[in-house]
Amino acid sequence: MTPALAQANNGNWQTAQRWARLLRPAYRVCLAAQWQAGDEGSLLIALHARRSAASLEAWRAAHPARPAVLVLTGTDLYRDIASDASAQRSLELADALVVLNELGPLGLPEALRAKTRVVLQSCAERAPLAHTRRHLRALMVGHLRDEKDPRTFWRAARRLAQRPDIRLDHIGTALDPALGAEAAALAAARPQFRWLGGLAHAATRRHIQAAHVLVHASRMEGGAHVVIEAIRSGTPVLASRIDGNLGLLGQAYEGVFDPGDDAALATLIARARDDADMLPRLTAQLAPRAALFAPEAERAALHRLIAELTTA
Structure with missing residues (x-):
């Protein structure tokens, strides 16, 4: 059960669609924006504590003995559960909690960690595309909204305005019109910066493969799929130092900067161009983690979780 369906094309929908595919044909799976009586099943999987609160309440009232899984997807784990009563109630109603990065359990009250499981998301493996040596291309992928903190990337682009050998691209739909206007103005003023808008997933993956480095500046993240795709x-990553990123990249990963610190990000991007050893070193740090995000690993984790809840 996902509060966003295909038309939203956001992280919740992508997770729900992928999990449905990984669970079939072993299970009959129904995707719905909210649970209603009549959509019967042996188990409910709900994404997002606050947005799925009503569905969890309805499921628990109708089926007190049937298990419910709550997937904490980012804004709920790192914001809503601290203050929103409906999100807090969802934590109590669920038989199991799922987080999408290795540090996710630390965002929950200690009493709830025993019923928390880490399920890392996955994607197909792709080979990097050929990279030009004439310039470095840094790519940010993320819809234009406050949680993704696109302004930090844009401020870094302004700091690098005197570096024609550094190009910066941003892929993402303007969910906030004001941010869209800012992105368009920056692209008009700085030839090295391009705002490419929202692209199809296949095109976005090609851009990730072709980039020298992916930038992920988010303030709040449950486990960004774009980081996994990189x-x-x-493709090495430069990311904000938050649990949602470190829980994917590894706590010792070097390519991180404090959230909102555009000066540090600009310095890292410049180093990626000027220091011949930097990107190979980051790539080597990430290479052993790639297998954690293979589809077969995510499939196995999901099937273990369901077996645990339905055979208990």
Whole structure:
């Protein structure tokens, strides 16, 4: 059960669609924006504590003995559960909690960690595309909204305005019109910066494969699929130092900067161009983690979780 369906084309929908595919044909899976009586099943999987609160309440009232899984997807784990009563109630109603990065359990009250499981998301492996030596291309992928903090990337682009050998691209739909206007203005003023808008997934993956480095500046993240796609494409990452990123990249990963620190990000991007050893070193740090995000690993984790809840 996902509060966003295909038309939203966001992380919740992508997770729900992928999990449905990984669970079939072993299970009959129905995707719905909210649970209603009549959509019977042996188990409910709900994405997002606050947005799925009503569905969890309805399921528990109708089926007190049937298991319910709550997937904490980012804004709920790192914001809503601290203050929203309906999100807090969802944590209590669920038989199992799922987080999408290795540090996710630390975002929950200690009393709830025993029923928490880590399920890392996955994607197909891709080979990097050929990279030009004439310039470095840094790519940010993320819809234009506050949680993704696109302004940090844009401020870094302004700091690098005197570096014609550094190009910066941003892929993402303007969910916030004001941010869209800012992105368009920056692209008009700075020839090295391009805002490519929203692209189809296949085109976005090709851009990730072709980039020298992926930038992920998010303030709040449950486990960004775009970071996983970069790892599985052999593309090094420069990311904000938050649990949602470190829980994918590894706590010792070097390519991180404090959230909002555009000066540090600009310095890292410049180093990626000027220091011949930097990108190979980051790539080597990420290479052993790529197998964690293979589809077969995610499939196995999901099937273990369901077996645990339905055979208990």
